[in-house]
Amino acid sequence: MIHRPRFQPAPHIYPPDEWDMVEKQFVPDLLQQGETMFALGNGYLGMRGTFEEGGPIGQNGTFINGFYEAWEILYPERAYGLATHGQTIVNVTDTKIIKLYVDDEPFWLPHANVLSFDRRLNMKSGTLDRDIVWETPTGKQVSITSRRLVSFEHRHLAAIFYQVTMLNASAPVVISSEMIANEPPAHRVNHDPRQAKVFTGKVLHPRAGYAKEPRIVLCHSTDKSRLILSCAVDHRLETQCPTSWQTHYTEDAGQVVMSIDAQPGQPITLMKYMAYHTSRTAPPEEMCARVERTLDRGVADGFPRLLQEQQRYMQDFWQRSDVQITVxxxxxxxxxxxVQQAIRFNLFHVLQASARADTTGVPAKGLTGQAYEGHYFWDTEIYVLPFLIYTAPRIAKNLLRFRHGLLDMAKERARQLSQKGAMFPWRTINGEEASAYYAAGTAQYHINADIMYALKKYVQATGDEEFLFNEGVEMLVETARLWHDLGFYNNRQGGKFCIHGVTGPDEYNTVVDNNTYTNLMARENLRYAVSTVDTLRGRRPDLYTALVHKTHLNS
Structure with a gap:
């Protein structure tokens, strides 16, 4: 394991707060950490906590759960059973950018004379809030307030409230709202295997694009995975000051420029709405129509209503999930x-990683960055699902149903390994094993039992036997088959059932015999499969007959 010295940020810059993650000063040395800490997401769409002005940037990123590009894994020599293709989550079109110019001078944090600075991840409202007072070189003071949200209520929608007020003088103000696809990838500074693959060429290929002032729509697709992305932005500007608009777009970028004759004390309020849709099958025209419908609804609702819905969602979440501590x-x-801040920060990020995952898994880093390629691991079932089972059982069920949807691919993977039953991938996005390192990847057979452990815990907590009997039992049968095929009764061990050549959760001691964790989890998997099949046969003979037919179970 890579150990790093613990870093304690200055408390006067990052003061503790029970409900907010607070930053009281721009700290350029902590750009990347801040972008992760202040990231927003809803489980489908995630945005790193970069500044609206488009910089400075450590590692920019906007991600959609399950939207990836595939690539061939190259080996010095092919070997039987090795994964053939990797998958990497794509940094999609960035729509967060809102650049500000006063007297034709750009607001740029590293060079700005900032009189006050307050940025906070507001865990009660589910927003990223920032308040700044900037003094220009000519002594003009500018108040800049922003509020960003990625909607929990509307899965495909995000929005930014951006308000500029001249405090002590008039000035020409320009606000440039932008969107950019195919941004240059971040440079890898080391060989940390957790970092994502860097693509050398263009990942998003243009399929359609147009503008309807002040709305811009862009549509792209990936090459190997053949996924389609549509993205659009729209704007509403409220001010008493004279204003003019200009809209420009290319196949990879769009820009809406607002020029305002700003007067002191007169707020200039921009509401920016951003929408994303993805598909494997829909044509570009349909994708553009989908994203426009989402924008139509978001603009009609307005930012205040979106914020109200976000706050209501968060209130419900904390009522179900809050853990209160007194030390x-x-x-x-x-x-x-x-301590309270730390616990709520972690709970909030679990929510952001899973709430609207709906038909996908939960990436290892949520949607805060590209590390671990955006892959789904066994961490979901062992660490995340127990929390969700008791606080958000519907989300837990969706995640288990996602695994069931991968069962056919897991059966095919078992066949590739010359084994019976199903072998779920150790790391994946699309259901195929994506680990190029067999010893710490495929050899972690415990992934099967981890998923079945989560299934058992879900059924025990919710009593949802319909899910167990209709979908869960099929997974139990196929994973039990793999354990029965992989293990054997060993006369040298007194006739005990042994499992050899596997890797447990300790990835630094690989391919061992009779790993304790793996053996115990496999035993529970087998026992639960037998008891569930017996119960099904006695209580639901119709479903038992269907199971026997589908799985060729020997009755």
Whole structure:
């Protein structure tokens, strides 16, 4: 494991707060960390916490869960059973950019004279909020307030409230709202295997694009995975000051420029709406129509209503999920506020990674970055699902149903390995094994039992036997088959059932015999499969007959 020294940020810059992650000063040395900490997402769409002005940037990113590009894994020598193709989540069209010019001078944080700065991840409202007062070189003071949200209620929609107010003088103000596809990838500074693959060429290929002032629509597709992305932005500007508009677009970019004769004390309020849709089958025309319908609804609702819905969603989440802590101040190293902030920060990011995952899995880094390629691992079932089962069982069920949807591919993977049953991938987006390192990838057979552990926990907590009998039991049968085929009764071990040549959760000790975790989990998998099939046969003979027919189970 890669160990790094713990870093404690200055408390006067990052003061503890029970409900907010607060930053009181621009800290260029923590750009990348801040972009991750202040990221927003809803489980489908994620946006790193970059500044609206388009920079400075450590690692920019906007991600859609399950939207990836495939690539061939190259080996010095082919070997039987190795994964053949990798998958990497794509940094899609960036729509967060809102550049500001006062007296034709750009607002650029590293060079700006900032009189006050407050940025916070607001975990009660589910927003990223920022308040700045900037003094230009000529002494003009400018208030800049922004509020960004990725909607939980509307899966495909995000929005930004951006308000500029001249405080002590008039000035010409230009606001340039932009969208950019195929941004240059971040440079890899080391060989950390957790970092995503860097594509050398263009990943998003233009399929359609047009503008209806002040709306811009762009449609792209990937080459190998053949996925289609449509993205669109729209704007509403509220001000008493004289204003003019210009709209431009190319196949990979769009820009809406607003020129305002700003007067002191007169707010200039921009509401920017951003929508994303993806598909494997729909044509570009249909994708553009979908994204426009989402924008129509978002613009009609307006930012205040979107914010109200977001706050209502968060209120419901905290009512179901909050963990309140009081520490003993005489012995604890951290205050109650610090511990409470840490717990709520983690719960909030679990929500952002899973809430609207709907038909996909939960990426290892959520939608905060490209590390781990945006892949789904066994961490979902062992670490995330137990929390969701008790606080959001519908989301937990969706994630289990996603695994069931991959069952045919898991059966094919088992056949590739000359084994019976099903072998779920250790890391994947589309259901195919994507790990090029067999010892710490495919050899982690425990993934099968991890998924069945989550299934059992879900059924025990919810009593959802319909899901168990209609979908879960098929997974139980096929995963049990693999354990029965992989293991054997060993006379040298007193006739005990042994499983050899596997890797447990400790990836630094690979391909071992009788890994404790794997053996115990496999045993539970087998027992639960037998008990469920017996129960099904006694209580639902119709479903049992269908199961026997589908799985060729020997009755």
């Amino acid at each position: 003993d101040s005489t012995s604890a190293k951290r205050s109650t506020t610090e």
